[in-house]
Amino acid sequence: MTPGARVQAAIDLLDGIIAGARDQGAAADTLIARYFAERRYAGSKDRRAVRDLVYAAIRRAGERPVSGRAAMIGLAAGDPPLTALFDGSRHAPAPIDPGEAVAAAGVAPAWLEEKLRAAIGAEELPALLDRAPLDLRVNRLRGDRAAALALLPDAVATPHAPDGLRLPEGFRVEATDAWRQGLVEVQDEGSQLLAHACGAKPGMTVIDLCAGAGGKTLALAADMADRGRLIASDADAARLGRLAPRADRAGVTIVERRLLDHGREEAALTDLRAVADIVLVDAPCSGTGTWRRNPEARWRLSPARLERLVSLQARLFDLAAKLVRPGGALVYAVCSLLPDEGEEQVRAFLVRHPGWAIEADGLAAGRELGAGRVLTPARDHTDGFFVARLRAA
The missing domain is CATH 1.10.225 (NK-Lysin)
Structure with missing residues (x-):
């Protein structure tokens, strides 16, 4: 060309x-x-x-x-x-007309840029559109970070996640022995930290309510040493279907997949009511924290779409609370930096559920808020996330 x-x-x-x-x-x-x-x-x-x-x-x-x-x-x-x-010229665009x-x-549509400026500060906005590196999570069911570094000499350890590796953007990880052997999974360091905040341990019953293709599910399975009960549920059949081959490659055997009916999610989870030690709600959201990877996503968002997402998040939040056993934990997260989907969502949940309380998430990265923690590309060099850990009375 x-x-x-x-x-x-x-x-x-x-x-x-x-x-x-x-x-x-x-x-x-x-x-x-x-x-x-x-x-x-x-x-x-x-x-x-x-x-x-x-x-x-x-x-x-x-x-x-x-x-x-x-x-x-x-x-x-x-x-x-x-x-x-x-x-x-042939195959080239026509000359530019001065009036075109x-x-x-x-950085974003004006209404959205104003919200983000108020949330994280104008100085952090440009980093939302930086090119993201390639982050990997070392799968402890297959080996440790030292073994992965030996196979991936171009990689460096990430600063926050204990199992994280970082490679330049564009690196063909799927062509490596480390990936083929299931030793590494592609996963942003921020996502790794969300799974780490759950505190999953062997023998627990854990639910990944909005599992998608299962990236955090697999991280939870590694934290559980592939022992216990781990339920991955989602309303998107195509995305959830990608979990099975990923689990096989990773050596994960404890995952139970549940396909949910959108709007009737509770019907498929009635047997799990009040039984989970931990429920992770990585809720569908605006994706404002993922623009480094999907910069056109900011053109998709409108105030009306944001309102619908906030309503869905609240519904899933309430559903998750029903699945947690007394004394269990609920981790709510979104890959968004908008308070509507993060801090405000948690505060509204606590009003609806006065028996719940926020507790420490054990993460060293990010900036603490009264209702959770925020990770940003500028400060933490991860995708943007909000995460809060809550404990049932």
């Missing part, structure tokens, strides 16, 4: 990503993979260059652009070599 053709390919991809963000369609990485699967002529250098252009344009534009061309023109502003590629729409630079 010529340099100009790469720019046009990025514009075409951005058009699809912008439409997907508007209509809650496929994520950017999925659309990029599909695009190049249909264009086998593009070499690895072409794919990398186009992907870099796409994500650079996404990270720059705070508001959702009107088009891929507007997003790319915004990226080209102040970059003469990139601007020169808009020359109308240009995507405005910013």
Whole structure:
């Protein structure tokens, strides 16, 4: 591909990503993979260059652009070599008209940026869009961190999680013996810390209520030394289905999967009422803490969608409380930095459930709040998270 053709390919991809963000369609990485699967002529250098252009344009534009061309023109502003590629030659984009729409630079849509500035401070906002490293969790069922470091000489220990490793973004971990042997799992250090906050131990009954594809479930299983009862539940069958092969590779045998019916989750969990030592609620959320990996997610969020998420979180929070035995623990977490989904959610729960109390989570990382703890990319070099540990009376 010529340099100009790469720019046009990025514009075409951005058009699809912008439409997907508007209509809650496929994520950017999925659309990029599909695009190049249909264009086998593009070499690895072409794919990398186009992907870099796409994500650079996404990270720059705070508001959702009107088009891929507007997003790319915004990226080209102040970059003469990139601007020169808009020359109308074969496969290249047409020359830029001075009156054309240009995507405005910013961290997020104005309403959302205002909320985040109040929550974590303006100085922390740029780091939300940094490129994330590749974090791994060493699976103690297969070995220790020293063994993993021996197999991955480019890795370094993460600063906070006891089983964490960090590699440069783009490292092909799935091609390594460490991954094939189940010694490591891809997992952000912040996610590892959330699982660590649960305090799961061998012999316990533990429920991962919103397990998704099971990253935290597998971390909990390792903390339990694969002994006890571990229930992974989710309403997304496709995501939950990915847990079984991951568990096999990790040597995890104690996981019970439960597929929930959205809106009727309690019906599938009646036998677990008041039996769990620990329930983890890693609730569906806005994902404002994951923009380093999914920067287009900020174009998907609206005040109405946030309101729906907050309502869902409260419902799942209340459901989780019913599953905890007397004296047991409930860990509530979201990969969000918005108080609506974090601290305010916990405070509202305590009003509804006066017999519960916040307790120490045992984590050294993050900033403590009255109702929990916040991890941020700028301060902790993790994805952004809120986590609170509560104890039943």
